[in-house]
Amino acid sequence: MNAKTPGLQRSLSSDLERVDAWSVAEGDFDELPELDEAMLARAVLCRGGQSARRLDKNVLFNVRLTQGV
Numbered sequence: 558m559n560a561k562t563p564g565l566q567r568s569l570s571s572d573l574e575r576v577d578a579w580s581v582a583e584g585d586f587d588e589l590p591e592l593d594e595a596m597l598a599r600a601v602l603c604r605g606g607q608s609a610r611r612l613d614k615n616v617l618f619n620v621r622l623t624q625g626v
Contacts, residue, residue, distance in 0.1 A: 590596075601608055
């Protein structure tokens with residue numbers, strides 16, 4: 558489907574007005590643990606749904622060379 562072609566309107570099942578009206582109160586996130594060094598050491602950085610460690614091993618790139626090279 559082309560972006561310029563009008564299509565069916567997508568309907569969200571979320572109540573966006575209620576979400577926008579919600580504000581963070583003082584004690585809303587008190588039950589969450591504090592981040593410490595051990596948690597950060599276990600973290601895995603992901604890019605595009607894959608581990609960044611895996612992505613950094615092989616890098617695909619294109620090189621254009623003139624015929625004289």
